[in-house]
Structure formats: C-alpha cells, structure tokens
Amino acid sequence: MADPELPxxxxxxxxxxxxxxxxxxxxxxxxxxxxxxxxxxxxxxxIKSVTSPIRDDLQTQTSxxxxxxxxxxxxxxxxxxxxxxxxxxxxxxxxxxxxxKFLKQAxxxxxxxxxxxxxxxxxxxxxxxQGLTALSYDISxxxxx
Numbered sequence: 315m316a317d318p319e320l321p322x323x324x325x326x327x328x329x330x331x332x333x334x335x336x337x338x339x340x341x342x343x344x345x346x347x348x349x350x351x352x353x354x355x356x357x358x359x360x361i362k363s364v365t366s367p368i369r370d371d372l373q374t375q376t377s378x379x380x381x382x383x384x385x386x387x388x389x390x391x392x393x394x395x396x397x398x399x400x401x402x403x404x405x406x407x408x409x410x411x412x413x414x415k416f417l418k419q420a421x422x423x424x425x426x427x428x429x430x431x432x433x434x435x436x437x438x439x440x441x442x443x444q445g446l447t448a449l450s451y452d453i454s455x456x457x458x459x
Contacts, residue, residue, distance in 0.1 A: 356404030361388070414451050417442045421456060 365384065398406035420442040424431070431438070446453050 352404070354404065356402070360403065360405060410449055414446065414449055417445045417449075417451075 396406075398409075401407050420438055443453055443456060
C-alpha cells in the first residue's frame with residue numbers, strides 16, 4: 315500500500331490558509347475593560363446566583379410572578395444604596411444588634427389586635443428563639459417563661 319502524498323506545507327502555513335484575516339478573533343486590550351472592584355465582582359456573582367439559571371419558553375403564572383418579583387427586588391440587590399458595611403462577598407453585613415432587638419420584641423407581649431394570631435403564637439416563639447440562637451444570643455432568660 316502506497317503512502318498518500320503529504321502536503322509540503324507546514325502546519326502554521328496551513329492554519330494561515332484556513333483562518334483568513336477577516337475570520338480571526340481580535341484580542342481585546344486591557345483598556346477595553348472597565349475597572350471592576352472585587353466588591354462589584356462578588357455582587358455580580360450573588361445576583362447571578364439568585365436568578366434562575368434554567369430558563370425555558372414555557373410561561374406559567376408562577377414564572378411570571380417570579381420574573382415580576384425579581385424585577386422589583388433586583389435594584390435592592392445591585393449596589394449599596396443604603397451604604398451598609400459590606401462583607402468580603404460584597405453583601406451587606408448582618409446587622410446583628412438590630413436583628414436581636416427585633417426578635418426580642420417578637421417574644422414580648424402583643425397588642426390586642428394580634429388576638430387572631432394566638433394559634434400561631436407557638437411558631438412565633440419558636441422561630442424567634444431559633445433566630446436568637448442562630449445569632450449566638452443567650453436565650454436562657456426565656457427558659458423559665
């Protein structure tokens with residue numbers, strides 16, 4: 315069996331033939347990019363994480379409501395309009411003292427308008443105590459109540 319005749323051109327010259335100058339991808343210089351801070355990169359990654367990665371063409375009532383909700387909430391996720399201190403991921407730091415204050419108020423007495431919530435009172439207590447525990451707050455003062 316005879317060997318087929320190999321082309322006398324080098325691989326790089328063959329590549330030049332295949333890729334004409336118009337078909338090549340131009341490399342962008344660093345000046346073509348905006349300077350993005352680590353905070354902005356982390357914020358962008360978070361926003362991508364809260365949007366649905368899987369999109370299809372099927373429109374349901376649920377998907378419409380989800381899109382509307384995301385449209386309303388997204389401006390609050392972008393940037394830092396309230397100038398909160400941010401963590402290393404570009405997200406506002408937990409305002410621990412404010413959360414503890416809110417949860418302790420939920421453990422207090424409710425006004426008479428909350429009488430309709432009496433059946434839910436155990437859940438309000440449970441989740442308030444669980445929130446305080448998650449914030450490493452000592453809940454021993456509530457054990458005797």
